[in-house]
Amino acid sequence: MPLVIDLATAKTNKYASRESGDTVEFVERPTGGFSAVMVDGQGSGAAAKSLSLQLTSRAVGLLKDGVRDGVVARAVHDSLFAFRGGKVSATLDIVSADLKTRHVIVTRNAVTPLVVVDNGEVSVVPNETGPVGLYHFTRPTVEQLPLKSGLMVVIYTDGIHTAGNRSRAGTFDVSAVIGDIQHLCNSSQDVANAILDQSVARDQGRPSDDMAVVVLTIAEHSGDPLVRSINMRIPLP
Amino acid sequence: MPLVIDLATAKTNKYASRESGDTVEFVERPTGGFSAVMVDGQGSGAAAKSLSLQLTSRAVGLLKDGVRDGVVARAVHDSLFAFRGGKVSATLDIVSADLKTRHVIVTRNAVTPLVVVDNGEVSVVPNETGPVGLYHFTRPTVEQLPLKSGLMVVIYTDGIHTAGNRSRAGTFDVSAVIGDIQHLCNSSQDVANAILDQSVARDQGRPSDDMAVVVLTIAEHSGDPLVRSINMRIPLP
Numbered sequence: 459m460p461l462v463i464d465l466a467t468a469k470t471n472k473y474a475s476r477e478s479g480d481t482v483e484f485v486e487r488p489t490g491g492f493s494a495v496m497v498d499g500q501g502s503g504a505a506a507k508s509l510s511l512q513l514t515s516r517a518v519g520l521l522k523d524g525v526r527d528g529v530v531a532r533a534v535h536d537s538l539f540a541f542r543g544g545k546v547s548a549t550l551d552i553v554s555a556d557l558k559t560r561h562v563i564v565t566r567n568a569v570t571p572l573v574v575v576d577n578g579e580v581s582v583v584p585n586e587t588g589p590v591g592l593y594h595f596t597r598p599t600v601e602q603l604p605l606k607s608g609l610m611v612v613i614y615t616d617g618i619h620t621a622g623n624r625s626r627a628g629t630f631d632v633s634a635v636i637g638d639i640q641h642l643c644n645s646s647q648d649v650a651n652a653i654l655d656q657s658v659a660r661d662q663g664r665p666s667d668d669m670a671v672v673v674l675t676i677a678e679h680s681g682d683p684l685v686r687s688i689n690m691r692i693p694l695p
Numbered sequence: 696m697p698l699v700i701d702l703a704t705a706k707t708n709k710y711a712s713r714e715s716g717d718t719v720e721f722v723e724r725p726t727g728g729f730s731a732v733m734v735d736g737q738g739s740g741a742a743a744k745s746l747s748l749q750l751t752s753r754a755v756g757l758l759k760d761g762v763r764d765g766v767v768a769r770a771v772h773d774s775l776f777a778f779r780g781g782k783v784s785a786t787l788d789i790v791s792a793d794l795k796t797r798h799v800i801v802t803r804n805a806v807t808p809l810v811v812v813d814n815g816e817v818s819v820v821p822n823e824t825g826p827v828g829l830y831h832f833t834r835p836t837v838e839q840l841p842l843k844s845g846l847m848v849v850i851y852t853d854g855i856h857t858a859g860n861r862s863r864a865g866t867f868d869v870s871a872v873i874g875d876i877q878h879l880c881n882s883s884q885d886v887a888n889a890i891l892d893q894s895v896a897r898d899q900g901r902p903s904d905d906m907a908v909v910v911l912t913i914a915e916h917s918g919d920p921l922v923r924s925i926n927m928r929i930p931l932p
Contacts, residue, residue, distance in 0.1 A: 466926035483722060484927050488748045511725045515759035522752035647926045658920055679930045683895055688927045689703035689884045690721050693916045
């Protein structure tokens, strides 16, 4: 059966802050496939938003020029480090369904773990690198997984990882949530919304940081004709 | 009541062609708001796809750098004309919900009309320019509409405009379809899917050209917290 790429994000801003420092963009790869770019700019508010927009702009531009993901991450770091001299940091995650190599590639300069689901089995890939912008020659960690039905990868920013910490709710085990809800979810958007909802609930409805989650699922389909769709819903304050 | 930006696309490829020359990308604007870029590259198959990916890459890169939409369209034209010497053309549509000017801006080098719905009243804005790439100093047509609830704009490529022509079904009046279905649709995605479905049906299930439609709706919402979402569904052949 042919495969379907199902990519979704859900995000919200810190309570009482009009702008989120977490930016997510989805783009088509010139060599075939799709990529999601997620950036969490240091701090919150307007400065963090401007930083994360600037870094996603650079990452998206390079990806759309056909530059390989690991080089994009290094270039975003080098440029930030060159202009801001190690004083400003950001996390950068790139999740790609690459149809040329038939792999899902996850390229990360993150502070949060990556969750991988393979036919219902949930595993956590701990984070080994830090954010971009702070030190010379920062490199990303890269995970490559064969593109096949039943694969799901989930990445999220710090605001979700630490949700509930202030209210002493204990560490938020996102992988356990995914294990619990995955059989109830029909799409990546369902999974992303469920994770965001639980994060917001752990912060008592007032997120103590910007929050973003990206979910990529590879499944089978039998649709004909092949209709591709993208949709975006942006409620304004 | 606060507003919500609801942006969607549906697209499919010409029958028996693996690749669509129509490319659509959604990006966040650095000065606030969102843009959709739709490019229909001349011809069909791999060459058209490569051309449309190259032009959307340039348009997206400039928009993400904060360049104004009219300049983006001129730059995409100039670059294509410089390198291909008037031998290759493409249509380019940019639809933006611009939060800085509080307007919806539609910038077009198209061969199809634009449909605008204002609180249920459907009107057609005829196309006045042609595609990019053919002549010196091509300029886009620009429509600016105040950002307010009840506004919907719909753009689509040639494959939808001419759907059914081969079977002598008469001209496809997309604005009439929108008038008929709008009260049944809850989202931009519903409208986009309905238009694409009818186009494919007019071509007897075998699209005689690549087809893409983009729908932007401005509505009201009462959601709290403000959750932004994007999702993308790509069935592979």
